[in-house]
Amino acid sequence: MGYLRKIQYNCKQATFLIEKKMIRRLTFREMIELRIHLAGCSVCVLYGKQSRVINQMVQELFRSSMKPEIRLDDNFKKELQERIEEELNKH
Amino acid sequence: MSTESYQLDPHKWVKAYADYLYAYAIRRISNEELAKDLVQETFLAALEKAANFEGKSSERTWLTAILKNKIIDVYRKKSSGLTKDVQQAEHEQQDFFESDGHWSPAHRPLEFGIEDKDHLGNKEFNAILQKCLQKLPALWMSVFTMKHIDDEDTTLICTELKVSPSNFWVIIHRTKLNLRACLQKNW
Known part of the structure; x- marks a missing residue:
């Protein structure tokens, strides 16, 4: 299989590069390879789109966890503060 | 030089930060009891380290940094020893691609x-x-959240979690292949 053919067929490598690109700059060679692949592969184009959306959704999920509905119960907090006071008094 | 610096006030810690720290922990380890323990350990460790507090960051940032290290310890413990969960997850996706790297028809991404x-x-x-995230191997989850949520430096993640740079990218x-497939299957 020729070099170009290999790039065109290799969705595994293309999706790997899509993930890498979201974190850091690709090398020139990697960038060219990815472009060649995506030019002919609508499935990997779709993968890239979904992958970006998934990142956004995970980030949103983590952010939403900072909303006030996730709370410790008051008893636990009371005991925890008492424990801290105890430690403070030791010193 | 600025004379402005942050002070510690442990008498107000629980009221001010316990819920925040708990929420931070629970998203990353999905275990309520463990998250509670970590919050408690964070405050106690903070008391011991209070003398080293230089006032350069806010109390919350400083406490979160301590908690972060505790979470990394949990990740490390979870992912050391038998890495059955990793093996299983790798096994699940071994047929995602054909031998030439092409998507196998059964696993090809669809809309x-x-x-x-939105x-x-x-x-x-x-x-x-959330379910799909919880199914991820502990090590994968930690690499993923440290990078995509906490935006940590890649070298730091590799050092902390003891993974090689090439394994980091793998x-x-x-992780994303797994998450995407899980979402496509279940949504």
């Missing part, structure tokens, strides 16, 4: 409704997303 519609904040979708790739 499943997240591409255009699912942010959709409760049902978030529940599925994990980043595999």
